[in-house]
Amino acid sequence: MELIRNAIIHAHNQGMKKEEILETTFANLPQDLHNNAIEIINSLGIDDKFFNNLAELFNYIFYLVSQNQSDEAILNQLSSSCNLEQFGFAKYALRYININRIPSAWELENIQNELNLLSLEELIKRCDGIKNFAYKEIAYRTILQHLYRAFCSRKPIKWFIDIAHSTTSDERIIKYCDRVAVMVSQAQGTQPVALEAASNIEPISTTLEGKLIVDTLAEFKIAAEYLDVQIGPTFKRIKIKLAKGVSFKKIQDFGNDFVQQLGDVLNMDNAPMVSVVPGGVAIDIPRSNREIVYFRDRVDFSSPMDIHNTVIPGGVGVDGKYIDIPLSDENVTHILGGGRTRGGKSQFEKAAILYLARRYPPSVVRLALSDVKRVTFSKFSKLPHLIAPVAKDAASSAALFSLLVQHMEARYRSFEKARVETIGEFNHKHYPELIMPRIAVWVDECFDLLTDKEYCDAIELDMMKLLAKAGGAGIHMMFYTQRPDKNVINPLIRSNFPAKTAFATTRPEDSCIILGDDNTLAANLLGYGDFLYKTPTQIIRLQALYVGDAEEPEYFEQLLEEAINQEDNYTAWEPDEIEEFSEITNIKSNKANFDNSFGFEIKLDNESKNSIINLYNKGYEVDEIVKAIFNMSRQDGRYYKKYRAVVEEFLNEGETDDI
Template sequence: LYESALKVAPMVSVVPGGVVFDIPRLDRQFAYFRDYFTFEGEPDIYSVSIPGGVDVDGTYVEIPLYSDNVTHILGGGRTRGGKSQFEKAAILYLVRRYPPSVVRLALSDVKRVTFGKFDGLPHLVAPVARDAESTANLLDYLVEEMELRYQEFERHSSIETIAQYNSRFAPNCVMPRVICLIDECFDLLSDDNYCDRIETALMKLLAKAGGAGIHVLLYTQRPDKNVIDPLIRSNFPAKTAFVTTRPEDSCIILGDDKDKRAVYLLGYGDFLYKTTEVLRLQALYVADDEDPEYFQQLLLEAKNQNDPHTAWKSGLDFDEFAASLYGESSSNDNGKFKAITATKTKQSKTDFEGSFSFKVQLDEEARNSILNLHHKGYQLDEIVKAVFNLSRQDGRSYKKFRNVVEEFLNNFKDGGEDDI
């Protein structure tokens, strides 16, 4: 009798010492974003979190990105499952709670409807990526940023993670966490032209970016096991499963071949949050269309908020990095570095390294970057890597730029100010 009266079958979960029958309440209510945050007081710059939702007891639950049990999040669910609202709540909370010195964002939105409202915020490391090409560029940039951060850790004994770095140097110098949120990864990983680049970058980031404070949040409506590589899926310690159309989609998202519970969720923000255990939460509803004035007010406050901290900077600029990928800054070495060059003379086509003869002239930005890194104690090869994205594997190009940097520093020490 009672079972026939239920519109949705109860979700059954096995817990230590018992079995839980999760029966939806008849008077379902919204959990509005604005009812849970006032944004008063100073944020905890050492413990960056995003909103999770409200559990079955009505208790608010946050998702701690700084925790080793989270680090990166894989999520998904069908249309009207509440995934987009969850993502918007995460972004809105991050930009309003934390200044750009503490949190930076890297956003990809190939559907072009979810993240457009956040373009122009000072927290963004780059404009919102809206196609596979720009997303590949963004992920490659984050891989390079990750490597520069680990080089910074290496310079300081006993530092291996961003938490250790900030505990030693913050608040005077804060290494910001970078949250990369990708909406609809299925389209990206199905793109024949860029899927290999995107997969390679994701694997590198998922393997070790968490310790450097770079977190990947990957979402999709269609978690196809043939599209999302198992190595990628297995490297997400946290999962957020919204209502799915097929039982197998639930298994893919939650990383368990037997866990089909997401197919029984109610939609509209009802989701499962899995780390060391599984919680059923109701995501917060931003209501950016219902209450656009509140939404715009928070964005305005995010843009104008006081930022009392000094952020650590790698010296890597996204626009210059993206240009170097396509050789727009230099026609030498396939554009691997941002070259500050003056004259180029065509040489033999058979000589790759010598296909162009060039004289290097350091502009003001390059000189300032070199001096800044030198004063911080960077070694010569580290400076060349940070400023020009060149290492010893780049052969003659590396040697030429290394010699130029060395000559510039020697000239500076001697009191000279002329360009090299």
């Protein structure tokens, strides 16, 4: 003890503070000598009291708790080094630390191992005595594992009710047991007695579903741990963590096995989406009680309008949060989208157009619509936001694109005069005296336009011009199709769309065309507005808003009427040197001139003719004939189209003319 006393005196003489002496002493002495060191410090009169303030006392108590000292030992030690006020504080601090302290990984593992050895009854009693919230969560999770095993072993309803109401007063454990009893009653077709929460079993049910997935993976030698769950309007996202050394590829293509093993239990007709999320792997399983996300419940027409941030409705994520899609964001600009029938594509387009027209006056947002099916956008034909009538065929769509190119060039001329580079800079410079409106271009079926024999070349040329430059000028291209084709929507076109909205697709290949990067996830979507929103920085699964124009025509018409008659207090920028739309609606002559300027002649010799007839008689398609004889494919662009046209003409007429 004399050595300890001399060391403390020496440290004090060297100018060390009391906290430093304490830290050094505790670090170099065994725990059973700590009290002796405190008594020596007090006897030397280094300070009237060992602790200068309550913060110092709190930190010291935290240190003792982390050393696994019992509450009794800590209070005995503090009784000789605290005044009455400090000792009273110490009791409350000790209780607070015991409840809220975050244990180390070793401590958590140790408590888990202890709890795993207990029976359910012993575990519930032990849980009642646990103070620390982290330990408590481990206990709850272990109890759920016991309940899951009991559920799978077909324990009767009464067993769960007895556990709930005779062994604990913990409301959380009681609800766990009651809800599992409800699940048993649903499975057995019997009614539980005296259950207050019989209608709300989602949390415990979903937890058990997660455990079921983990157990199924284990049967296939894939080790994983259930983490948690999120419940969105359309699906439940079960998050698991694969064991160390287990590659994501082992579970990536496991979807069909999930359907085979768990389809009946988890209400899965198709393979669930499996994806990587921060900290684990997400498995999305459909909700049996899927919610509809209504347009009228989510959109906001009352808050002040921001002309510098033009958005369209996105959807609701698995976390329940509503997300807008900002057209003015450089990560969006243009959107490529698509999906099969009943995927929700048309509802998404209608919701976006209706929102833009009702939210923004024509001086802020203009619209350009192409609807070759003639039914999707017909209700918007009277909007004052339209820069031209709704295009209903390839000819008028080609004219519309030509008009948009003129608008784009006129805008860049204005940028040059104003010494700015983008529409954002222009509007910030001239607002509120003058606003250059953004133009949202919606094409409902781009496949039909890009495969139209007469106008596809002109359309594709103007499309590429717009995709390359129009975004900075505030002209946003939104192209949608039910029939994604890699040869029609070629990689060059797809790469110029920064954002993608993929609805449920029929084939994985269709998903890859829309999303790129060989991403097949859209093939696992559930349809009816379930979609993926992808930008260069993120990909999110959302439930699109349902407009319900057929079910609620009065509401839809009301918004249209308000859009048509809304007050417009701004002065819109007007382009110079723009031809009237009616003057360019017939562009057949322009098409011919375009072809002539791309001039080369194709002559079929007798050998080529014989080869064409031979392959055609064998059942070859025109694309295959052109590939086999001329080594040309759709990727060769206009060259391929000319060769294809010659072959088609020869087959149709039985003979060929020079072109």
